[in-house]
């Protein structure tokens with residue numbers, strides 16, 4: 001039996017001239033998971049010259065060679081800023097492997113403060129970590145990084161993926177780690193314990209559950225909306241009731257393409273996230289875009 005998936009794209013086109021910011025991308029990506037359909041230079045040009053692109057925040061996963069690769073690109077391309085992230089322990093790579101990959105991550109953040117504008121992406125991922133011990137390692141490592149970097153006063157870019165029904169730890173099916181919002185809860189608890197200001201935290205590609213959108217915004221956190229919110233209702237659901245002054249936009253390039261079966265995502269597609277926000281709030285796209293640019297500049301302290 002075959003069936004067609006419903007097209008969930010919204011019925012408006014993004015404005016071409018509105019100012020746009022991409023607050024989280026892997027751009028350029030040293031080892032993209034699929035081959036780029038056009039060069040990074042032409043993607044850059046499209047963002048800044050064909051569109052009214054303001055700036056791009058690119059996120060490194062802190063392999064040391066990735067850092068240098070990004071720095072070199074940034075030196076030659078104005079308007080791109082770097083956030084420095086780290087690996088998370090997962091079922092494939094335990095804590096030992098993470099430490100082996102970047103044993104000096106914290107020192108590095110301390111010593112290279114002028115070269116980056118935020119810390120992340122990092123956080124919890126209970127889809128890629130399903131066992132009790134790995135999940136606990138993720139939580140401990142998250143808390144350690146926060147503890148040892150909070151004095152730097154850099155904004156955080158968080159990756160938070162709660163366990164879904166498919167991610168249940170079958171050896172411990174009744175454990176609280178399996179709850180659909182456990183990661184959200186423990187992250188908020190740790191950030192509060194460590195005294196991190198919610199205004200300096202971006203929930204990148206915020207994936208819900210939906211009732212957490214307005215809840216986090218009310219606490220002061222920033223919810224970051226991916227370009228895929230244009231074509232997928234489940235992303236739009238998560239921003240219902242989130243006030244505009246708590247939203248950021250991103251592409252997570254080359255992931256999170258605005259359309260189902262979409263290809264290689266690029267920063268210019270962040271306009272689709274703006275269109276989705278405008279649609280959900282029944283607002284003018286230009287008004288949304290201007291507010292998001294303002295939010296992003298303040299968040300990353302970009303002049």
Ligand SMILES: [Zn+2]
Pocket residue numbers: 024025026059121252
């Ligand atoms: Zn990412």
